[in-house]
Amino acid sequence: MSANWADPGKWLDVVLVKGGRTKIRYPAELLGDDGTRIVVRARWAGAAVRDFGFVRFEPGDVFTEYYWRDRWYAVKEVRGADGALKGWYCDITRPAVLSGAELVVEDLDLDLWRSADGRDVRRLDEDEFADSGLAETDPRAASAAVAALDTLAALAARDGGFARLLA
Template sequence: MSANSADRPALLDVVLVKAGREKIRYPAELLADDGTRVTVRAPWAGAGVRDFGFVRFEPGDVLTEHYWRDRWYSVKEVRTADGALKGHYCDVTRPAELSGTRLVVEDLDLDLWVGADGTDVRRLDEDEFAESGLAARDPRAAAAAVAALDELEALARGDGLGALLA
């Protein structure tokens, strides 16, 4: 295999912004971009282990992340290093913006966890969302965020997230 750029996967910098500040930035391999949804793959970018009690994100985990330009959420499929599905972590965000090689998403604090078998569905960080003041600062965005969380939960508790990610 030669070393030209056509042989290497395209890389993006995923930039997660929270409360107007960059929370984390990490490189990810671009898997697909259909003009509406951008899908990337990246190793767990957190420092060390993050234990939520119901799932642990740890070095070696691989995330396939789906971002939409027209939806107020992203969905991250979380797998162990050997490929076993841990579940899906869904972030409520403003629609993603791709500019050059930077994929920027603004985290709006609300999250949803869906365990690997689909039976463990948890709404997360609703207290952080309430404390963020978004409802007072930007009522339209706050309403869109709550609607996005409700939509994700309904999908997860219904037929699952599979159709959304197909």
């Protein structure tokens, strides 16, 4: 399935895989696919509030999600039901694969959060990544994952954050 930026409105399933199993599957509206970057919009897929302490994901939240076929991350702009920007949640992943009506993304445990005001930039789940054993089983992927996290952290620390990346 490939669309151009002028052809929004198609629906697909985002399939997040972790450890060889589907972690979550949810419907998303395809906003664009330029052959490298895929952009979708989805509502918070959880049935209840998920409070991380630094942000709450709640029913009604809207995620505009950016995936790349050639990069080891996904960036998700998070807005509340009222449209207010909460921030950006970034997953470190293998490059995305769009096959038919499924966008499949393999989660590599590392994450990054940047608050809307840019004051809170935090690396997440580095302990889970270390415990995953990826560095031993797939050193190339582990190296790419760490480099992707470093890239996103550097972008998040700049004025404007991810604006240039997502434009």
